[in-house]
Amino acid sequence: MNVELVRSLGADHVIDYTAEDFTQNGEAYDVIVDTVGTAPFSRSKASLKERGRLLVVLGGLPDMLQIPWVSMTSTKKVIAGPAAERAQDLLFLAELAEKGHFKPVIDRRYPFEQIAEAHHYVDTGRKKGNVVITLAHDA
Numbered sequence: 001m002n003v004e005l006v007r008s009l010g011a012d013h014v015i016d017y018t019a020e021d022f023t024q025n026g027e028a029y030d031v032i033v034d035t036v037g038t039a040p041f042s043r044s045k046a047s048l049k050e051r052g053r054l055l056v057v058l059g060g061l062p063d064m065l066q067i068p069w070v071s072m073t074s075t076k077k078v079i080a081g082p083a084a085e086r087a088q089d090l091l092f093l094a095e096l097a098e099k100g101h102f103k104p105v106i107d108r109r110y111p112f113e114q115i116a117e118a119h120h121y122v123d124t125g126r127k128k129g130n131v132v133i134t135l136a137h138d139a
């Protein structure tokens, strides 16, 4: 089901991780983005092209520590750590959204009173995109 969702967002080619291991398909990529913590450098390095980049969204201390070592010993790079908060980046995202190139995926909405239920749902690890908390305004 998520395969169709990702395709609808504009992906030309989608790999279903439950059916295919991207590290075993013989392909190499310029950039790999690990958003859920299942593709550390040790697993992904053979699937990166020369000068390829692994972007680790959930980077912990081990990922941060290996950044200088990978840079010194390989043409590949690991990018991890907190992102800079820059107004120009937000403006760029807003511009993409205005043009319809960036389509945020909203899975469910919960009123503020049900924030515990919202957390329970997010904690399942199965949400698709974002869960939104709505706040009521006085008329």
Ligand SMILES: NC(=O)c1ccc[n+]([C@@H]2O[C@H](COP(=O)([O-])OP(=O)(O)OC[C@H]3O[C@@H](n4cnc5c(N)ncnc54)[C@H](OP(=O)(O)O)[C@@H]3O)[C@@H](O)[C@H]2O)c1
Pocket (backbone or CB within 6 Å): 002, 017, 035, 036, 038, 057, 058, 122, 124, 125, 126, 127, 128, 129
């Ligand atoms: N969202 C944020 O703003 C944010 C900010 C900072 C940090 N984080 C952290 O980043 C992590 C990811 O957050 P998230 O918002 O993306 O929620 P999430 O609950 O980790 O992501 C759930 C989604 O990831 C998919 N998924 C799970 N394992 C996968 C895999 N091996 N390959 C591809 N897709 C996989 C699931 O699809 P299936 O149901 O098909 O498995 C589901 O659609 C969390 O640990 C969170 O704490 C999130």
